[in-house]
Structure formats: structure tokens, C-alpha cells
Amino acid sequence: MFEYAPAPESVRPQIKEHYGLFIGGEFVDAEHVFKSINPSTEEVLFTVAEASEADVARAVAAARKAQETVWGPMSGTERGKYLFRIARLLQEKAREFAVAESMDNGKPIKETRDFDVPTAAQHFFYHAGWADKLAYAGLGADPKPLGVVGQVIPWNFPLLMLAWKIAPALACGNTVVLKPAETTPLTALMFAELCQEADLPPGVVNILTGAGTTGSALVDSAVDKVAFTGSTAVGRAIAKAVAGSKKKVTLELGGKAxxxxxxxxxxxxxxxxxxxxxxxxxxxxxxxxxxxxxxxxxxxxxxxxxxxxxxxxxxxxxxxxxxxxxxxxxxxxxxxxxxxxxxxxxxxxxxxxxxxxxxxxxxxxxxxxxxxxxxxxxxxxxxxxxxxxxxxxxxxxxxxxxxxxxxxxxxxxxxxxxxxxxxxxxxxxxxxxxxxxNTFNQFDAASPFGGLKESGYGREGGRQGLEAYLDV
Amino acid sequence: MGSILSGAEAASLVRALPGVDAVGLEARAAGLSTRSVKTTSKAWAIDLAISMIDLTTLEGADTPGKVRSLAAKALRPDGDAPSTAAVCVYPSMVAVAKEALAGSGVLVASVATGFPAGQVPLDVRLADTESAVRAGADEIDMVINRGAFLAGDLERVFHEIKAVKAAAGDARLKVILETGELATYDDVRRASWLAMYAGADFIKTSTGKVGVNATLPVTLLMMQAVRDYRALTGVQVGVKPAGGIRNTKDAIKYLVTVNETLGDDWLRNEWFRFGASSLLNDLLMQRQKLKTGHYSGPDYVTVD
CATH class of the missing domain: 3.40.309.10 (Aldehyde Dehydrogenase; Chain A, domain 2)
Structure with missing residues (x-):
């Protein structure tokens, strides 16, 4: 019998005991906290702040200020440089992110190492390239950003879904307030630290942790656009909540392929x-x-x-x-x-x-x-x-x-x-x-992804994905 | 075992085989390559790999002295390391190898049939085979007629393999497909089945004499063929990747692939071999590293 001896990954990421909310480039605390556990052991990994409605308003205000004063006016070339820097930092810290993702989510290290983290980095590289070429995307001569984007992502690919959301939004000149899923906030918070290290201007990326109430507060806040990936039930609720407002929305929901x-x-x-x-x-x-x-x-x-x-x-x-x-x-x-x-x-x-x-x-x-x-x-x-x-x-x-x-x-x-x-x-x-x-589950930053019918609307990735973050 | 099929039947069965999706096959091979084999598993796999080597010298410059030196290395590679499965030589060197290995469990394999091109008349290829067997070869590594195969004359290839099988008598027959010259995965699958229908005891990837030799996807495909052939006929056939497998890491990838494609039944040198020469020393160096905890060097293993 060829038995494989245990081959545990030896790298251990620096996981803090507690994480605050990332607003305006800084970690700040909140009134309530909740625990994040390792689903493969049920051990508590860390505690994290739960964002209230007031926290959401503060984050959106920080994003608004950054969009109007720094990120929006910045040239595409300069925005691209920041995105390239983020992509490179993700590659440099790939192993640490892979292990953290595996611990917080429960998915095998083989997948985080060979799929989640490299594909997330690829999304930043890809969209960094678009930042100064938006005029050539076939979406008008000088397409403008939407403004502040509220983004809510699921727990199945925490870092990758973050990349799918943040990379195109930033490339197009928007700023973001992103809420990771309550069971998998770790890599989003590590990404916030990475934004600090990349000297990303404060307020361009804001990360708010929390559960459903935080998510609906974000949807109801003064954002210009809502991007959501998750269940069809929640997607339907979001569509109702933004109906009649000026907010744009893209939804990537369930499937039964x-x-x-x-x-x-x-x-x-x-x-x-x-x-x-x-x-x-x-x-x-x-x-x-x-x-x-x-x-x-x-x-x-x-x-x-x-x-x-x-x-x-x-x-x-x-x-x-x-x-x-x-x-x-x-x-x-x-x-x-x-x-x-x-x-x-x-x-x-x-x-x-x-x-x-x-x-x-x-x-x-x-x-x-x-x-x-x-x-x-x-x-x-x-x-x-x-x-x-x-x-x-x-x-x-x-x-x-x-x-x-x-x-x-x-x-x-x-x-x-x-x-x-x-x-x-x-x-x-x-x-x-x-x-x-003759294949399945293949993903590429250059290839648009999205659904029909109850699987949602809007596309992510590729030239088509830019449309979701531009005023066209 | 002799084939019960006619050449026409075998050819039509082989032509009806389903296609191979190259991207999917290569992705599976790449996936298997990511298995991490460490500590006790690694030690076990290294010894198994050593015991599966057909230690090979196939040079115009081969001499009795060179073959004796190789045979001694095959018998006792290093300390308590296991012997290799066989030494593999040209027919002219079989008698020397046989004498050097007499009484040991290490077998003598001989390439034959106008190796490596096979571009000589069939009667010469059969005579080549018979003389190797007469000189004491336990195993014959024949080459298929790639020219006939690529020209579509599958029946001719089938009959030639059958004829060599008959000439080889009791010696086990390894059929070299020369996959680097067949080029497509579809043809590798067809050639594998044709060889098995004609009575091959082993199917082998390569001569080691062309640009592209054994690759993991090709060997995986051949493993799938022997797995399916046994399911269909009850007959078990061995697999031998040859050429280009030079280090322990690669050898372990092949063993992982055997493990997860064929399982225990093939994880013995009766059913799986490596055709290699430089692989043995890398395995021995890795073996020393595991035992002593520090890296070995080329002067701590013998040249052969």
C-alpha cells in the first residue's frame, strides 16, 4: 500500500487576536464583536468587530471623500500603478494568504495555493492593465466611474470574490465599501492590511465585517452601486431594496448547473x-x-x-x-x-x-x-x-x-x-x-462570468465586466 | 498468452476506441504531480522505485566491462538498498549480463527487433529476438513498426508483434510504442490496445533515442489502457515509462500516478518498471539524505 504520510503546510500566517473595521485607511473598533472559527476544528481563530449602521455611514463617507478628492481625479495610469502594486504584494504573500484562507474557510490548501490566491492576483494584474485604457473598452470615449460602490461577497471564495469585486471597481475609478461574509472575514482583513502596505490612499478601500444586518445597512446607505454575490433569496431582497433609487446593481446568485x-x-x-x-x-x-x-x-x-x-x-x-x-x-x-x-x-x-x-x-x-x-x-x-x-x-x-x-x-x-x-x-x-x-470550473480574469434568469445579472471579468463599474 | 483475435478484428476494435481529450489528460497528470510525498512514504517510494528500475546501457560503445560494472551496480546499488529489477542491454551483451547476474533475482532484458528504429526486415527482427533469447534474455523489449502504424496498416503491426511474441518464447515481451513518434494521444491509446491485443506483457513508452521520451500524461494514458484492458479481458499488462526520468521527484510522480490509477496490483516490479540509467543515482542520493539528514553528492554514489 502506498500511503501518503501527513504533509502539513508549515507556513503559519500572523493572525491577530482581534480585528477592527477598516475605515478611511485605519482599523477602528466597534461596539459589538463576533467570533470567527476554523470550520475544520471548530476552534476560535480571532474576534472581529461588527459594523453598525453608523459605521456603514462613516465608511461610505470616507469612500465618498476619497473618490471625489483623490481616486476619481487620479489618472488611470496612476490608479493602475496601485493595482499592480496590490497584485504583486498578493503574490509575495501568496502562501500566507493561502493558509489563512484554508483555516478560515475550511477549503484545502491545495486549492487556495493553486487556485484562489493566484487567480485573485491575476484579477488585480488584469484590471491594473485596464485602468489607463478604459477609453478603448468599447464603452464610450471617456467613460466615468459610478462613485462609491457597496459590495457584499460570499464565504465560498472569500479572497477571490473580493478580487472580482474590488479590482474592476478600483480600475474604473470607484471607491469601495466591502463586506465579507461573517464566517470568512480573515483574508479581507489581511487584504486591508495589504492596502495599508501598498500606501493606497485612505478611504479607497473600506472593509466592514458583520452579518446580514450590516449587509442590508450597506445596501441602504448612500452608495451609487451595489454589487452582490450570494444566494438568490438575498439577491432578490437587494433588488427590491434598491428598486426606485438611482443605485445600479449587479447580482451573481445561485445555480444548478x-x-x-x-x-x-x-x-x-x-x-x-x-x-x-x-x-x-x-x-x-x-x-x-x-x-x-x-x-x-x-x-x-x-x-x-x-x-x-x-x-x-x-x-x-x-x-x-x-x-x-x-x-x-x-x-x-x-x-x-x-x-x-x-x-x-x-x-x-x-x-x-x-x-x-x-x-x-x-x-x-x-x-x-x-x-x-x-x-x-x-x-x-x-x-x-x-x-x-x-x-x-x-x-x-x-x-x-x-x-x-x-x-x-x-x-x-x-x-x-x-x-x-x-x-x-x-x-x-x-x-x-x-x-x-470538455472542461468545467475554469476561470480567467479576461473571461466574463455571470448568469441568466434567477442566477442574476451583470458580468464580472473581461471587457464586459467593466461595464458594471462605469457610467455608460 | 497468445491473442485470440484476428488482425482485422484487433484493428477494427482499436480504430473504434474513443478519443482522448488532451487538455483534460494533461490536467489530470498535473494534478497528480502536486501530491506531496514525505518522510516514511518517501523512503518507501524510493526503495520501490529502485526495485523497479531496468538499469540500462544502450550505446555503440558498450563493452563487456561496462556491462559487468552495470550488473554489479544493479545487484547492489548502495548499502542495504534493494537490487534493481533488471539490466537492459543490446542482444550482443546479453550473455555477459546473464553471467554477471547468474543466481541473483535481477533479470536480463534485451532490446531487440532492430532497436531503436525497427526499420529492418521482419525476418531480421525475429532472428534478433531469437538470438537474444538464446543468449539468456528473460525479457525482450521490442519496438513497433511506427512506419506501418502511421501509414494505417494496423494489421501488419499486430501480426509483427504476434510474431515477435512467438519468437520470444517464455521471455516476457515489452512492446515499445515510441510515443514521441506517434505524437498524438489518440494514437498512443490505439497503439497500446493493439499491442495488448497482440499479446504484449508490458507496454513501454519509448526507446530513449528520440526527442520526446516518457511523459507523465502519456504514461497515465497507457495506465488507463492497461486498467481497462484487464477489466475487459482479465489479463494484466505491465507499464514501463522509459527515457527522461532522471530524478527522485519525477519517479515519485509516476508512482503516485500508478497508485491512483491502477492501485496496489501494479505497485510491484512485476508490473511497473522505469527504463532509466541516471535515475538510480539520484534515488540513492535522496535515500542517503533521508537516512543521514544531510545532502549527499555525486561522489557518494558510484558511477556505473
């Missing part, structure tokens, strides 16, 4: 894509390939190989470099995954899980594959946001498209076939913001 495997697919690679599609980041991915639609003629073979492959996934200590699947982010999320999985069993789907030991403490869920899933079941309709795959079969290409589109969501989809014409045929018919062909 179909990953379609045709009978002429490269099977071994499709299996890799299915695994990456649903078990990457414990399935805490809005564009996760949570519904596998596989052609009946190859279903048996695909499932046999899939189970073999899933059995190899190493679930456990997120800081072990060989861990493939880490901890579920919170007790609340674990409860939701468990409840939906029970619903799947109750509705008659067949459940399969690999035999693997789970750590005693922390929040854990075994990779799960449901077969015999019908379109009418909850596990085929509702977003589980966990390592749970629902497998459905289809007989003809038309049926695959019909089933794939039969969801209120429309964020992403995957198509697996060796035939180029079939890829194009399917991509034309799939109602999803992103369609991946």
Missing part, C-alpha cells in the same frame, strides 16, 4: 470534469456542476468510473497538501446539505458515498452521488451548495437540453463530446451564462 455527458465523450476526462465540477471547494460553488446529465448508453460505464474516482478523494485536514476535499464552511451549511440529502433519500433517489473516515471535530460531509434522480425531485431542483451530485440520464440530445434548461437558474453548464459541431449546437441552446466544453 447541468454537466452533460454525451456518449461520444472522452470518458476518462469527463469523469475528471464531473469530479472537478461538483467536489471542487466541497461543492460550495455557485456554478458547480451539481446535475450530471449522462446519456443512457454510457451511463453505467460513466458511473462505475466516477465512483472509482470519487473513492480516491482524500477528505480531511485542509492544511494537508494531499487533501482533496476539506471541511464544510459552517454548521448551518452542513445542516442544509444534510437536510437536502435526506430529502433526496426520502424521494427515492439512490445514495452512494465512498468509505472514508471523517475527523471528529469540525463540519464534514462525505462526497455523495445520487443516482436514479428524477427532474421533479428537490435534489434536482434546489441548489445544495455542497459535495452532492445528482445524476440524471437522457436519451437524445434534445432531451439533454430540455432537462438542462428546466431550472429557474442559468449560471453555467458543461458539455462533453468529442464532436465540435455538437458542442456548438448545445452551447447555442443552453440558457446559461457560461458554457464549458
Amino acid at each position: 447541468a454537466n452533460i455527458v454525451f456518449d461520444d465523450a472522452p470518458i476518462d476526462q469527463a469523469v475528471e470534469g464531473i469530479v472537478n465540477g461538483i467536489f471542487f471547494n466541497q461543492g460550495h460553488v455557485c456554478c458547480a456542476g451539481s446535475r450530471l446529465l449522462v446519456q443512457e448508453s454510457v451511463a453505467e460505464e460513466v458511473l462505475a468510473r466516477l465512483k472509482e474516482r470519487v473513492s480516491l478523494l482524500r477528505v480531511g485536514d485542509p492544511l494537508d497538501k494531499n487533501t482533496d476535499v476539506g471541511a464544510i464552511n459552517s454548521a448551518e451549511q452542513l445542516e442544509r446539505i444534510t437536510a437536502l440529502t435526506e430529502a433526496g433519500r426520502g424521494e427515492g433517489a439512490e445514495v452512494w458515498q465512498p468509505a472514508c473516515d471523517l475527523p471528529e471535530n469540525g463540519f464534514w460531509f462525505r462526497p455523495t452521488v445520487f443516482t436514479g434522480v428524477q427532474q421533479s425531485m428537490r435534489i434536482a431542483q434546489e441548489e445544495i451548495f455542497g459535495p452532492v451530485l445528482s445524476v440524471l440520464t437522457f436519451r437524445t440530445p434534445d432531451e439533454a437540453i430540455a432537462k438542462a434548461n428546466n431550472t429557474p437558474y442559468g449560471l453555467s453548464a458543461g458539455v462533453w463530446t468529442e464532436k465540435g459541431s455538437k458542442i456548438l449546437w448545445a452551447a447555442e441552446r443552453l440558457r446559461a451564462g457560461v458554457v464549458w466544453a
